[in-house]
Structure formats: structure tokens, C-alpha cells
Amino acid sequence: MKKLITVLLLSTFTFISCKDDEKTSQDPSKTTIKTFDNVKVAFGDGLSQSAEGTFSFPTNSENIKTIKMFIKDICPNKECDEWDRYANLYAKDKTTGEWYELGRFINPYWVGNEKLERGYEIDVTDFKSILSGSTELKIYTETWLAKGRKYTVEFDFEFGTPDYKYSAVVPVFQYNKSSIDGVPYGTAFDTNVFDLTKQINIPSGAEIAYLRTIISGWGHATPNDAGGRGCAEWCYRTHHININGTQTFAHDLKAIGCAQNPVNNQAPGNWKPDRAGWCPGMVVPARFDNIQKSMFGSTFNFEYKFEDWTNNNGNGNAFYAISTFVVVKSNSPINKATISN
Structure with missing residues (x-):
């Protein structure tokens, strides 16, 4: 990503109100x-890095089998911001007012994703308790140019018998407002601001529970790994989740095949070399970790751990933008997991 030196952003938003949202499917x-x-x-010319809107979704969530989100990143004739920008889409929890990150993607260089029939596809079934009835959405891009980006977003609701009739989702933490609002890597940080240690209680009525994590690195900090790979965009690292002090889950932030990206018309642009867990013109993958059923109904300690590395501050900073959620499911009505410090 293009490195930022010093920028002060005063955020404003574009609001879109849609009372009668367009339904295009002919399949009952x-x-x-x-x-x-x-x-x-x-960014600039009176525009904002974010747009918000309120939209109407189905309310019979217990009969929804899957929800797929499609994001068209529209850029005809190279009229958009040409850089590989961090971007994501959120839905607001009606109870708490908190924005939940549905998915994250990185813009391709110079072009849009018109080579994909419906754009980026992200399974957001885990958020069906949030995507119900009148729902506020927000789309964000870390663009610093007035050219910006244009988006069209659709949701496919497939009806039928779901894996479980009821589900609920709640964030463990979200440090994902932008690439540089992520957790600093390789240096001391304020644990009151970035708290990677929590206590989690899964409802005893849950039949399955798991963690859903999205993470992407930014920055070119030194010392470099072999081949001049700076952190945290290029350096391959393994992160761990500790449960009750025991190393339980691993997240390998390594190559995911940038050169095989179907958005392969990014010219000019440095899109083929592999980043640490993401690529320009692709969705940042979600990572899933199943929680043992023996832990349901009790409180356990959660800690997200980065691989040891020391930033010598010789060439900028390193950050990990991260969101982690707990998803619980049951065939009986279920409450959210509870998260505490």
C-alpha cells in the first residue's frame, strides 16, 4: 500500500435512505x-471515505439458509483511485449501535473488479441476526484521492433449512477502522486502547460456537525478512489464539496466491507478489476456529498473540487491522456470547 506520512482526517458521511430496496431475483x-x-x-472535494445507508432485509431469519454479499468495485477507463486501498463493509447492531465488519477487501491497482461477474463474493450468513429488517450499512475505503471508488452492493438471501435455526454474533474486539488504526506490531502499545485479552462466556444452550477473524497487515517496517520483506504487509507470520493460557488456534499470514488473482488486468501495478495473507483485488479471507462444546456455559480466557518480532523503527510502522467475532448457533432461540475484559 502507498505509505502515508501525516494525514488528519475529519470524517463525514454520505447517507442513503432506501425504503423500497430493489429485489432482482426471480427464484422464489x-x-x-x-x-x-x-x-x-x-477524499476531498466535499466527498467522504465512507457512505452509509438504511436498507430493508427479510425478517424471518430462522428460514434463511445462506446470505451472500456481492461488492462491485466499479472503475471504467481507470477513472478511480489507482492504489491498493484497504476497504470494508459494516452492518450496525440495532441494540448496541456498534458497527460489525461483514467483510474486508483490497482495491485492485487502476481497475475495478468488472472481470468478476458479480464482484467480490463474501458469505455473511454468520451475521443473519444483524441483517434483518431495517438495517444500517456502511462502506469504507481508505482512499486519499478525490477520484475515490464507486460501489454497488447486493445481498442474496437463500431460503430453506439452515444448518441451525438460530444464531447470534458479537465482536470480541475490532481494530479495523483503517489499515493504520490496527494494532501496532513489533513495538509496545497501549493495552487500554488495544486489548487483545478478553473473557468469553458461550451460552449453555449453544449447539456450536466458533471464532470468526479477519486480519491484514500494513506497513514496511524493518528489520526486513529475507528478500526485503518488510512488516507487516510482506512479512509472513503466524498468530495464535490462546485459550485459558494454552496455545489453541493458529493463523498463518502467508501467501494466498496473488499472481492467480482473476482480477488480472491490474496494469500497471505491483499486484502479483504475495503479501502476508491478502492480495490487491481480492477479499481478505475470514478465518474460523471451532470452540469445544465442553467450554459452553462457562467463562474462559481468550488472548490473541502475535509472533515475536521487534520493530527497529528504521522505515515506518507496522500494523495489523483485526476483527474477531464469536458466532453461536442452536435450533432453539439463543443469546449472544458475553465478552468482558
């Missing part, structure tokens, strides 16, 4: 709802 077992329609996010 599925409904397609268009939300943002060719909406522009940008």
Missing part, C-alpha cells in the same frame, strides 16, 4: 436485494 427460494447503487466514496 432466493431474493436479491440491492443496497448501495453506484455510490462514490472519496
